[in-house]
Amino acid sequence: MKARLHAVAVALLLVVSGCSAGSTASVSAGPDTLSVGFTAEPANFDFTRTDGAAIPQALLYNVYEGLVKLDADGHVVPLLAKSWTISPDRRTYDFQLQSNVRFSNGAPFTAEDVKFSLMRVKTNWTISIKAAMDVVDHVDVVAPDHARVVLSKPSNGWLFSLTSRLGAMFSPTGVADLANKPIGTGPYEVASRRRGDSIVLKANPAYWGRKPAYTTVVLKYIKDPTALNNALLSNGIDVISAITAPDSLPQFQGDDRFTVVQGTSNSEVTLAMNNARPPLNDVRVRQALTYAIDRKALLDTAWAGRGTLIGSMVPPTDPWYEDLSQVYPFDPAKARQLLAGMNLNLRMRIPNLPYAIAAAQVVQSQLADVGVRTTIEPLDFPAVWLKQVFTDHDYDLSIIQHVEARDITTFGKPKYYWGYDSKRVQQLLADADSGTPEQQVAAMKQVARQINADAAADWLFLFPNVIVAKAKVGGFVQNQVSESFDLTGLALR
């Protein structure tokens, strides 16, 4: 059969193109080149003014570095800061900096750059997450290798946000054209890009830390999941950064040319309920819906069983994680009892994305079993969904991935599209931010339990982080905890 396929193929090719057969399609460069496939392409290189996950995914930790970074387990560890101390009132942070660090344009990295970068978030950044830096009162340059940051109030969230793009260190000599020429202290620098196709990173020869194993990394942007899989199967790329269609995994698992790495992510697939509007402003209705949905079956059907059941807005890599997935077991009888006498017809307005559509169909049929009718309305994402559901709160139910780290804090914002307004949760979140790490963990556990008890939403499952790579490539960060696709630990096996 294979021989006949060959013969037909040869004939076709010779007839139509006259192309010589027999050459192999492959990545065009040598063993220290790595080609990684992604689905979402950065619009430009300036994450200070353009939002979206794609830019920090490519640049953070690879091209830009911060004072601290997140390790694979979600702990804050040193990067450009060798160490740091926190004052007893938890408002003053003293960072001891690495010496002999230079930006890729040759400028030395000093405490002046720390001050410049942190203060610049307030003045020049436009993306909305910059609000996390509002708490910075001022930055003192104590010595070239010693920066002191003084906060206006204690904030645990602030140090954590330094591990994101907000903590990236810039040089005053390197911010003239951020959209096209990013200049950081990281192990890679941007060599070239072809819009709609790829970005090429080259190792920074003057890097202060451990040299990366791959001197050239090509980031290939392939929007279609099937085309992405085909690119790996046909040697066009070496790594798929994240599998977006789980049913495609068996073709890689059965093949010893490839290795599949699965971990957790920060991305909670959430059934949002409009807490501010009848009938879902009634806690019994929200609880009933939560009892009515068999999340295990949903995960198996919608996402091939890959993912984690969580029960609240906390992934296992956060320090305050507890498994709350069994607080509301699947219990249709109880759901019917809570809904007795109600005649519900809900609008499920979801983004037109594969996971949301798959999950919405399961939710619809399970809710129908307890007598709740739903209409699924897929909306163009991001544009229409953002406008109508997220901004105008025009929905009863929605299903979307909440991808940001520690986004449980959104339940402290009554104006957020959840419409959830709990004074207790708001107070607990404030306490957690200002307390010691131990107090923070205790308070955050309370938050997670409270929103679960209130059925403020239904956390259907936690998205898996699935990387597929050629067997020779190793050293991946298994759990996706940061905003970065961290290339620095990759190694040849």
Next chain:
Amino acid sequence: MTVKVLRRLAILLVSVLVASIVVFLFMAVLPGDPAQVALGVNATPELLAKTRAEFGVDRPLLTQYLDWIGGVLRGDFGRSYVTRETIGPQLLDRLGVTLWLVGAGMLVALVIAIPAGTFAAVRHRKPSGAGVSGLSQIGVAIPAFLAGIILVQIFAVQLRWLPSGGWTPPEQDFGEFARGLVLPALSLGLVQGAVLTRYVRSAVLDTLGQDYLRTARSKGLRPGQALVRHGLRNASVPVVTVLGLQLATLLIGAVVVERVFVLPGLGSMLLDAVSARDLLTVQGIVLVLVVGVLLVNFVVDVLYTVLDPRLRGS
């Protein structure tokens, strides 16, 4: 003749103007706020208002349109909401990719259709002619993206002879460029070739039944000679009409095929821009596509008069 061409040219210009208004109005009624999409989920109302002002989308529609079309006439397509770069150079770059694709697809279609169609016509009473005709029928039924997916499965995934997608600029590595273009051009061209085969067949068949061919034969020309000298030029008039329509179809088909083969052409740029509500970019691309189609029609109209002297007089 000159008058006729000038009249066609006038129609072309008016069509472009009307098209630009239609395109602009479509963008204006599309739901979704470009400022919201650019700023993401945590945007504050103040920031949204500021960004809308920065993009200029808070101004009256007429002002926005005149501003835009004025710029386009000077070659300035504006600055993208998303990439914050000027759109013109990017558009030109992507257009190059799409033109290579469409050109190669057209070439494949012609290389298949002219011999196959003529063959099917000359032998229309024989099984071989009917066979070619039947094959083309099947080809017509297969959409380009499906052809693309099948070709990738065979030649890229199973046999690993050709890349499954991606783009290498010809000036960088011509061999790699050509290898990358084979499968996309085939998936576009095979289908169009099948369509075109049927038109070539019927046009040649028509011509074969004409009196002047019989006259040519009676003067002593062999069937092949008669067809080549007297028949093909006459058969080409309806084929050119279809060719013009097909070029437009190819442009649209390229949008889909570019996605399947991950080619950074106008099509993938258009899809990205639509989903990011990068309206200025969408407007620019659609305008270029519309102008492209109108230009092809214009060229076809002019070609008629070149091919058929009878059409020159009126």
